[in-house]
Amino acid sequence: MDNEQIIHSVVFSLKHEKGSAEETQFLQDGKSLLSSIPTVNNFQVFREISPKNNYDFGFSMVFNNREDYEAYNAHPTHVGFVSSRWAKEVKQFMEIDYGKLD
Template sequence: MTSNRMIHSVIFSLKHEKGSAEELRFLEDGRSALSTIEVVQEFKVFKQISHKNTYDFGFSMVFDSEADYEAYHVHPQHVAFVEDRWEKEVVQFLEIDYSEV
């Protein structure tokens, strides 16, 4: 049986020096801003440990439906984080959106 739930993951690298206070602040500010949006579930922050790609971190979250996912994209907290932080501090990223089959 399939589910309407979807997982939104974005893997990324920052312009900040690895291990810096700026890097940590970005991750914590992302967690604070995005995890408190009502439709976001199971928000997690990950650090890449493999050397198989060039990304350093990941944000992952679950939505009950595509409608919740779309609501997240236009939510003022998400829009502000993207405009104020993401666009200025992220140097590369890849988004992956998937659901269970």
């Protein structure tokens, strides 16, 4: 299990007005900063299109293994983004981490 690939996803809504410059900047900064962390692969930003939930956006990324995932969580860029931006600008979120079943 420690060597299996992990897909890390988080869906969220921002405190900013929809379509605002602040919303756009947060998404751009999140992509730029978080995708720069060496263990992050295939970083993607999504806009929620389903009426089945109350979230507006999603970030998704892939890690080669648990060690890379833990390195991301402890990386100063991630820690700084969470404390300086995420904690202040995100209204609600749900995080999901996937590993292959088979």
